[in-house]
Amino acid sequence: xxxxxxxxxxxxxxxxxxxxxxxxxxxxxLHEWSMYTPLSEMSWRGLGNYTDxxxxxxxxTALGNTALYVxxxxxxxxxxxxALGMLLYFPRVMGRxxxxxVLFSTYVIPTVAISIVWGGxxxxxxxxxxxxxxxxxxxxxxxxxxALAALVIFHVWQMTGYYTVLVIAGLTxxxxxxxxxxxxxxxxxxxxxxxxxxxLLRRTTVFIGLVAIINAIQVFDPVYILTQGGPAESTSxxxxxxxxxxxxxxxxxxxxxxxxxxxxLLVALGGVFLAAARRRS
Amino acid sequence: xxxxxAAAAIALAMLPALFPLYWMVISSLKGPEELQxxxxxxxxxxxxFGAFAEVFEAVPFGTAFANSLLLSGxxxxxxxxxxxxxxxxxxxxRFRGREALFWGVVATMFLPPVVTLVPLYWLVSxxxxxxxxxxxxxxxxxxxxxIFLMRQFISDVxxxxxxxxxxxxxxxxxxxxxxxxxxxxxxxxxxxIFSFVFYWNNFIWPLSILQDDAKxxxxxxxxxxxNYSTSVQYQNVVMAGALIASLPTxxxxxxxxxxxxxxxxxxxxxx
Numbered sequence: 001x002x003x004x005x006x007x008x009x010x011x012x013x014x015x016x017x018x019x020x021x022x023x024x025x026x027x028x029x030l031h032e033w034s035m036y037t038p039l040s041e042m043s044w045r046g047l048g049n050y051t052d053x054x055x056x057x058x059x060x061t062a063l064g065n066t067a068l069y070v071x072x073x074x075x076x077x078x079x080x081x082x083a084l085g086m087l088l089y090f091p092r093v094m095g096r097x098x099x100x101x102v103l104f105s106t107y108v109i110p111t112v113a114i115s116i117v118w119g120g121x122x123x124x125x126x127x128x129x130x131x132x133x134x135x136x137x138x139x140x141x142x143x144x145x146x147a148l149a150a151l152v153i154f155h156v157w158q159m160t161g162y163y164t165v166l167v168i169a170g171l172t173x174x175x176x177x178x179x180x181x182x183x184x185x186x187x188x189x190x191x192x193x194x195x196x197x198x199x200l201l202r203r204t205t206v207f208i209g210l211v212a213i214i215n216a217i218q219v220f221d222p223v224y225i226l227t228q229g230g231p232a233e234s235t236s237x238x239x240x241x242x243x244x245x246x247x248x249x250x251x252x253x254x255x256x257x258x259x260x261x262x263x264x265l266l267v268a269l270g271g272v273f274l275a276a277a278r279r280r281s
Numbered sequence: 282x283x284x285x286x287a288a289a290a291i292a293l294a295m296l297p298a299l300f301p302l303y304w305m306v307i308s309s310l311k312g313p314e315e316l317q318x319x320x321x322x323x324x325x326x327x328x329x330f331g332a333f334a335e336v337f338e339a340v341p342f343g344t345a346f347a348n349s350l351l352l353s354g355x356x357x358x359x360x361x362x363x364x365x366x367x368x369x370x371x372x373x374x375r376f377r378g379r380e381a382l383f384w385g386v387v388a389t390m391f392l393p394p395v396v397t398l399v400p401l402y403w404l405v406s407x408x409x410x411x412x413x414x415x416x417x418x419x420x421x422x423x424x425x426x427x428i429f430l431m432r433q434f435i436s437d438v439x440x441x442x443x444x445x446x447x448x449x450x451x452x453x454x455x456x457x458x459x460x461x462x463x464x465x466x467x468x469x470x471x472x473x474i475f476s477f478v479f480y481w482n483n484f485i486w487p488l489s490i491l492q493d494d495a496k497x498x499x500x501x502x503x504x505x506x507x508n509y510s511t512s513v514q515y516q517n518v519v520m521a522g523a524l525i526a527s528l529p530t531x532x533x534x535x536x537x538x539x540x541x542x543x544x545x546x547x548x549x550x551x552x
Contacts, residue, residue: 002370003374006367006453007367007370009362009366010423010428013420014424017397018389019389020404021401022392024400024404035399039403084294087290087294090287094288095291102295103294103295104534105302106298108478108531108533108534109482109531110481110482110500110503110527113500113503114301116507116519116520116522117304117308120308120519121300125319126317126321128300128304128323131320131321157301217393218395220484220485221484224504225504239485243398243488243489246398246402247489256399259396260396266393270391
């Protein structure tokens with residue numbers, strides 16, 4: 001009895017506001033609905049929204065932007081957080097704890113607030129980054145060629161501290177006598193890294209990779225604050241495209257078709273990930 | 282030698298981490314003219330706190346701050362209660378389908394919020410709760426991460442302790458409240474901090490469900506402030522707003538530093 005009473009509040013909230021909406025997303029995706037009219041005015045479209053998506057350049061642009069964004073984030077973040085984690089774990093240096101705290105602090109600040117700050121950093125002429133890197137004539141957020149990369153830099157800056165802390169937690173799990181043994185065998189720092197640290201950190205790095213992918217796919221706030229998907233749709237990622245289609249353009253059916261397609265892609269990706277993990281172990 | 286090199290490398294890594302925060306502070310202290318100088322100044326010539334007052338005149342920032350405290354405060358308390366209760370059942374009670382249900386809950390952690398945004402809006406507005414505090418709060422009253430975290434920690438509580446309490450005639454609620462929760466203090470504190478920061482920072486849901494700016498949380502007021510003044514000379518006001526919006530999360534994080542560092546250092550340090 002107690003079990004039911006204790007479980008039901010959490011299950012009710014998660015069931016009603018997470019599980020039920022997954023089904024509803026699919027249901028709405030089969031309709032035309034403008035968000036701000038009653039649901040009774042929803043009209044059936046069948047798979048019409050999905051066939052529209054296939055012919056919609058905007059959707060494929062958003063899909064491609066999201067894939068590129070996620071790939072860049074993961075490729076930069078993983079090695080960087082492993083390197084920083086090792087740097088903040090192995091050498092006995094004063095102020096390591098403070099350094100960890102500083103790195104982590106970028107993660108707790110509201111993304112909206114810190115996006116605004118990065119808008120200032122990236123500003124042409126008045127911005128310090130345009131000043132510092134003036135020799136390369138950087139365009140940051142103002143050119144379609146660089147805007148997505150500028151958002152990736154921001155994301156990496158914000159999240160690396162968090163992943164570094166996860167790496168440090170993983171490093172504490174590696175027994176010290178393994179390094180002792182490697183040292184007796186005459187292995188230097190690089191060989192210890194290649195043969196002890198990295199192999200034993202595998203579980204941690206796979207986990208961080210997964211979390212980094214999830215976090216990067218969800219990116220919304222900096223796009224909304226800094227670029228609104230522009231210039232020329234170059235930073236229109238799926239989260240932003242879906243929210244804009246529904247809440248700015250009142251096309252809930254199309255938005256839901258995009259959302260459900262994203263979900264299917266994620267489930268497929270998760271399946272591949274799990275299968276790979278299982279084959280390894 | 283190597284230690285000096287490491288210290289230098291760490292210091293070098295701190296620079297890019299801290300620079301945006303530094304820029305936020307000095308920009309909020311600059312005057313309108315100084316903000317328009319090219320190249321930008323790296324230290325305010327005549328630091329002034331005027332921009333901080335202007336934030337509250339431009340948008341209802343004080344109300345927004347109170348709204349954020351209310352929303353993230355209520356959400357945090359609710360998440361703590363629901364997570365401890367559900368985590369306890371998942372850790373200590375046996376019933377059919379327990380593992381399937383638990384991992385089903387965990388799986389929802391990986392769901393991008395945007396996938397359920399439209400139906401969530403529909404659900405909440407069909408309850409006539411669109412544009413209300415309660416409407417914002419409903420989906421925030423429990424979360425999968427909290428349940429996962431609490432189950433992991435409660436699994437470590439020895440069964441003997443619970444059995445002893447049962448023999449003494451304690452009911453389940455009393456066991457959770459008097460026996461389990463006191464042992465979980467670091468985990469509960471961590472979850473409280475994560476939840477508070479998470480809901481304080483959450484933007485996409487309030488943005489989608491709220492219209493009335495009297496109910497806006499501080500992150501929405503910030504985005505409003507940005508629309509109010511896109512011109513460079515108002516950058517000090519916008520940066521002051523960003524700073525004020527960030528303060529509670531930084532304060533909470535610094536207060537929790539001890540718990541955080543303790544959980545890291547408990548695992549031992551190697552050289």
